[in-house]
Amino acid sequence: MKVLITGGYGFIGSHVAERFHKEGYEVYIIDNMSTGKLDHVTFKHKGYQLAVEDSKCEEVFQANQFDTVVHLAAQANVNTSITNPQLDSESNVLGLVNILNLAQKFKVKKFIFASSAAVYGTNDQMPLTEEADCDPISPYGISKWVGESYCLKWQELYGLDTTCFRFSNVYGPRQGSSGEGGVISIFMNRVLSGQTLYVYGDGEQTRDFIYVEDVADAIFRSSYSKLSGVYNLSTNMKCSVNAIIESIGGMRAIESVIHTDMRPGDITHSILNNAKVKHELDWSPMYGIEEGLQRTYGWFEQKQAELESTASTMVESKPSAVRQWLKKYMPYGENLLAFVLTAWLSLSQITNDYSAIDIKLFYITIIGIMYGSRQSILAVALSIGLFVYQKLLDGRELVSLLYDTDVFFQIAIYLFIGLVVGYAIERKNAVIQSAVKTKDELEERYEFLNGMYREVREVKDELQLRILNSGDSFGKIYSITKELESLEPETVFNSTVNVVKSIMSVESVAIYSVNPHGTYMRLIAHSNDYDAQAAKSLRVEEHSSMQWVLQEGKVFVNKELDSSAPLMCAPIIYNGAIKAVITIDGIAFNKFSLYYQNLFKVTSELVSSALTRAFAYIEATESQRYVPGTSILRKEAFASILESKRLARMNHNTPYLVVGQTEGRFEEYADKVAGMLRETDYIGLNEDEKVVILLSNTSEEDASYVLNRFASRGLSLQIVDGVLQHD
Incomplete structure (x- = not known):
């Protein structure tokens, strides 16, 4: 069984992944790592670093036939949803629609969506049932409400089995400081660091806190249940912020608690009725608030000790401020040095023999090639200043230069060279950067597809090994049934005994032929240890099992363990009529199952196919088999x-x-x-x-x-x- 968990490296997702892994599922994870951490999931699994709205998700679905999809990936910060509603809708709406669409396209059996108590808004009818009015007060709550509608509509339109859970305030190990239940993790971190706790309001506001492992348990149970629709997932118990602080204080001394004004939009009380999910899922929370806080504190305490140990041995390395400053201003310094050299060459006597050469043009060109348009324009400005200075040294008046067309022509040449070279280099750099970006994207896509290919190859190789090593694999069935490749019906019947013994792993096999009227059956082949006292001919009307096989044309299974009937019987059909019946006895108890019933059916169909060829050959060569007349x-x-x-x-x-x-x-x-x-x-x-x-x-x-x-x-x-x- 395969399960895909979006957001599987996050707080809730990692616990859900652990639960499915413990139950023997193959776990796959899609996570963009915005809040998730790889070290949250330590067991063997397959992870993809993708956003849920990314089109590459289709390749993940295409390469794996998922039985269940648990959609937990979301932008879960209410404040972020208010300041950046577009980001919230991209992840929580567009991402959900993408995963829903892929689940429907690739025939996922169960889709589970994580909704939130935020859909209810400021409803005061406590405890809130699933039928209560929804009036979300934040874009986050709106996106979750819309997500529920999408799930219900996908079930209605496409038959995708969907379940939506409205989580109350989830807490537990690995929780970050954001999200709806983050108050407990914030308190834990601050207490362990010896910092002051800040409480908005008087602390008497209440929430319905549920431990994360209870959430994971409910999600797993729903994955194989017929549960569909919208359900509250909660403890149906209220707990105040002050009670949380008191419980934490019993584990570690609190530095101080400061109460501040209530935040605008905060809900005073919230409690969800969980009667519906308890009744229909046969689930109830296992952890009370005290035990849950103890387990959560233990994890945070261990994490704090690990961080302190790491901080004491690791030297923090950041780029120095000097290096950053040099990297930013180095081009300007090199430009000025080049200008100084140009000015010295232009003003010195060295250039007297080369007065026809304008060194400033070389300077502008070189700087433009090296650094692009920004430095080339600076080089042009410096070159113009040097040019004017040279004219003034030659005795020209500044005012007269304003009327000299040659001066303007020279300045125009400097500008033209600077702009052309700078623009050309900038364009070349832009093309190079675009090519590099395209190359990086293609390499990233290649690595992704190559990883998918390797994964598919690994699965293919593993399945191939299973087929080769499985005693009742179709590969071995094909090898065994090579014995049936005969054009003589008698040979086929005799070979059938060996074939059935090998495939079904039984010792007692018998084959009865059926007369044209279906009233008598005669024993034509049997295994060595077949009961010698068994009748060599049977009157069909005296054996209900044989009557059923001849009437229904299906495999008979002796579920009542009637001693007068074989454990299984299967018809051998030729031209729509039952030509013979195979019976088997002595089946091991663990093989008396639907799987082996289907395996017996496949085997009898292979025998029927072999007999069809044999009888067709007999009919075609009948004139050559008998003495004429x-x-x-x-x-x-x-x-x-x-x-x-x-x-x-x-x-x-x-x-x-x-x-x-x-x-x-x-x-x-x-x-x-x-x-x-x-x-x-x-x-x-x-x-x-x-x-x-x-x-x-x-x-x-x-x-x-x-x-x-x-x-x-x-x-x-x-x-x-x-x-x-x-x-």
Whole structure:
């Protein structure tokens, strides 16, 4: 069984994941890690770091056939939902719709949604039942209310079995400081750190606190139940904030408690009626508030000790402020250094021999290539200033420069070079960054798909090993039923005994042929330890189990353990008619189940398929099997049937007799004899070209009766060949 838990690395999700793991489920988790932590889940599982609204979630569903989906992923902070309602709706509404849609598309059997008491708003009718009016006062409560509507509508439109739980204030180990029940975790952290506790209001406001493991238990129970619809999940008990502080104070001394003004929008009292879920799910909370707080405190205390131990041995390493400052201002410093060098070269006597070369253009180009448009514009401004300064050194007046077109042309060249180079570099960098981003996205997608591929390969390999190692796998069934690949019905019947013994792991197997009228059944093959006293022919009307099989054409299971009937019977069907019946006995108690009933049905269908080929072959070659104008089998056809009887004798101790006439021409009486034979007896030519009769399942004890029966009709016969059944 596979379960997908969205938000499975979070506070509630990790406890739910643990519960399903303990019950033997394969656990899969989708979590964007906004509040979840990997170390919350320590057992073997498969996790995907995705947001629930991400389209990649479809690949997770496609690669795994989930039986149950528990949707806990949500933006759970009420204040965040008020300040950023768009973020709240993306996760809590769009994310839910995405997962709902995938659950419906990939045939999930059960969908469980985590709603909240926040849907009720400021309703004062305590305790609140599921039928109470909903009037949420925050976007978070609205999104949960909308989520319930989506779940109910998906059940109505698509038949997806959905259950919505309105959680009261959940608390327990691993809880963070946000969410509706975070007051307990906040108090625990502050008490363990020796800090002051701040209480909004007088502390007499009450909440319905429920321990997280009780929530996990209810979710697990609902996963295999017929529970659907909306249910409160709570203790139906109120507890004040002051009572919580008093309980915590009994575990550790509290520094101080300061009461402040009530926060606007806070509800004074909240308690949910849980009678409906207790009755329909047969569930009730196991932990009272005192025991729950004790367990929660123990976890927080251990976590605090671990943090203090880690802090004492770990040296915090952050980038130094100097390094950050250098990284930010280094380009400006290098630009100024390059300008100083340019100014020195431009003003020194070194450039007298190269006065036609404007070094400032090189400076602008190099800076633009190195740092882009921002530094290139600064380089242009510095170069213009240097250019004007050079003109002033040459004796020009500043005012006269304003009327000199050559000066403006030179300045225009500086600007053009700076802008073109800077823009080109910026564009190149943007293209590179875009290509790098695309490459990173493709690599991320490749890693994700490659991980999915590896996971599917692992599952495929594991299933392959299970198939190869399973004693009743279809691979082994196919290998065993290769014995049925014969075009002779007698050989198929005899091989069926081995096939049924191997597949069903039983020792007692018998096959009865059915006459055309469905009134008599004759034993044609059986296993070695088959009860020798069992009737070799049966009158169908005297055996209710056989009557049922012939009428219904289905597998019969002796559920009443009637000693006069076999434990299981299965029909062998050819051309829509029941040709024979397989019976088995001696089944181990642990195999007397629906699974083995289906396995027996599959086996009988394989035998029916093999017989269909054999009978079709017999019908197609009938003119070649019989002596023309008679019911006598030719030598080759008779020899094939006789060989199958000999094998049955060798493998299953099944007796037979071959009888022939002592004198006269038997051929003249062949048609008369044929009317005296059973469906499982044959007339044919033996190796000496003499006509003989093959009597199936006939022992030495039966010989005298059979020979006397023929003698009464004027036929003197004797045993030509025969094998006696051993005790």
